[in-house]
Amino acid sequence: MPPASAWPKGAARMTRPAHGEGCTARIISMASQNPKKPESPAVPPSVGNDDAVVLERRAQRVKPPHMFQVVLLNDDFTPMEFVVHVIQEFFSKDRETATQIMLKIHLEGKGICGVYSRDVASTKVDQVLQAARSAGHPLQCVSEPVE
Numbered sequence: 757m758p759p760a761s762a763w764p765k766g767a768a769r770m771t772r773p774a775h776g777e778g779c780t781a782r783i784i785s786m787a788s789q790n791p792k793k794p795e796s797p798a799v800p801p802s803v804g805n806d807d808a809v810v811l812e813r814r815a816q817r818v819k820p821p822h823m824f825q826v827v828l829l830n831d832d833f834t835p836m837e838f839v840v841h842v843i844q845e846f847f848s849k850d851r852e853t854a855t856q857i858m859l860k861i862h863l864e865g866k867g868i869c870g871v872y873s874r875d876v877a878s879t880k881v882d883q884v885l886q887a888a889r890s891a892g893h894p895l896q897c898v899s900e901p902v903e
């Protein structure tokens with residue numbers, strides 16, 4: 757090994773591993789140079805540079821997920837009792853609440869049974885339509901984005 761003074765400036769000095777050491781070489785010292793100051797970005801940020809500001813800006817960019825309401829439509833043929841059963845079963849309402857919702861649909865033409873994420877709302881619609889078709893009723897059910 758050459759004397760330390762013979763090494764070029766900035767080079768790392770290495771030694772052979774001692775007997776039994778697993779690596780082929782080890783670094784015993786690094787020529788030190790003062791670390792360089794990072795260059796400033798080409799376009800400086802418009803607002804301050806600290807982390808708290810960045811976090812706040814990110815949080816504001818995340819919009820809440822769109823929610824979907826599941827709506828039952830009135831018809832002249834589906835029995836009231838079946839509609840009450842469907843509302844209890846698929847929308848987890850007690851009998852009294854389910855009856856009120858059914859009567860609202862009967863009188864006003866349609867009514868909201870629940871509000872869910874897109875996928876859950878879509879599944880509820882499928883379940884209601886499947887139950888209605890299996891029972892031979894024309895009950896209609898749709899999901900629509902909440903305004």
Ligand code: TYC
Pocket residue numbers: 828829830831832833834835836839858861862895896
């Ligand atoms: N109008 C139906 C009747 O008189 C009852 C009904 C209520 C049907 C709600 C559908 O979504 C409905 N038998």
